[in-house]
Amino acid sequence: MNTDYKVGDLIYDANIYDGLNTFLSDLQFYKKWLPKNKDAKILELCCGTGRLTIPIAQDGYNICGVDYTPSMLEQAETKASKAGLEINFIEADIRTLNLQEKFDLIFIPFNSIHHLYKNEDLFKAFNTVRNHLKDGGLFLLDCFNPNIQYVVEAEKEQKEIAAYTTADGREVLIKQTIRYENKTQINRIEWHYFINGQFHSVQNLDMRLFFPQELDSYLKWAGFSTIHKFGGFQEEVFEDKSEKQIYVLKLLTKTELLTELQF
Template identity: 30%
Template sequence: MSNNEFSDNLSKYANPREYDETYKSYAADLEFIKAHLVESHQTIIELACGTGRLAIPLAKQGHLVYGVDIDAGMLEYAQKKADAEGHNIHLSVQDCTQLNLPIKSNFIYMTGNSFQHFLTNESQDALFISVKKHLNLNGEFIFDTRNPILQELLNVDISEESIELKGEITKVISQEKYNPLTQISACTSTYISSKKEYKDGIKLRYTYPLELKRLLEQHGFELIHIYGSWKKAIFDANSISMVVHARLK
């Protein structure tokens, strides 16, 4: 796959097992999606599906799941998990801005704030064009992204915590620095244990609510609702998240 804006922004996903262990107990987005899919045996598409945290249980529920991710290592790990549990999911390494799947669906979703990986206006547009090509008329697209709370973003945030990785206590020092012109936050983490020290980083774009609404309208989507969390909290200026529920008109 040719280099693009995502290619150098994947170091956070270098160890799929550790990533899966970190997030395996989080279920709010899964419960939201499960409740939304009231009819069983639907053909659905998950973008940026990672290690299959949602795709596998949704396949277990009876849905035909097509999962795509740009990181081959994450998908390999997801496939091993699915095989071990005896669930059939269709996984493919793809750039979400250039989707090429053999099906169209009534439902596409993307969680984990993956929308923040689309750093430019061009890639955000390309994402919606790709989604639109794979949705049936009146099909729904649900995704989340962090709500930009400006007074928090403008502070250079340095935090330190101790976590357990591979049975060993590791100190993690993280720093976030936001560029208000590009709306991109550069996040770097340093991991220090008795055996080694290493760093990873990620760039994340923050998109404002009115930008999102215009983006949806521009690409022929109707905004059904914005929630403040996957637990359907009311969205307001202090909400950490925006969970966007849109329909293709």
């Protein structure tokens, strides 16, 4: 069994990434949960090219963005500079991040936890959040609600999922194939890229699936209490057919944690 899970370099090409990810349907949700106090400190983990970081900073918030990919951060810094903003973007692995400071709100957006392929990776990331979150602070994250029917259907054939033009003038077409590994809960996704009408490469977009009760338990074991769990960014009730799992969490006190883990 192949355990070399990864995200292909071309997927993290900043212009190709930005051309695909133009939506902001999640922005208002994250803005809603920001502290009213503009002096609050905000930390975004897996910030990418600043799709959410920059508009939050434009609202006057002190926000810091962390990402693992240099090209994404370079793009984020360029966009922030053009907007006249000074944002602290940090290149780091969220599993080992140690900023030696606390934040009022921390969030991991855009399904990023799906690239934490092993439980130990997930718990290291949650430990990073716990170590950087102030008492009384909030932790928000979103990810997919696994749809097994979709995975089964997607395994049958290659499908076109996107066609667009990048800011630097490239015509991009992406076709997708999927193969699901039951043992590891990894969706082995391959994106077949065609650029300017020519086949370019096959890029992996492997994603670990987290089932609802499983993720609820992991968050509890990591020391978080769920304030809300939504099924969409309009704060829809989470239910069987919800596309998303969206959490608003707080830190459990030591007493609360001991009590929770007894059940």
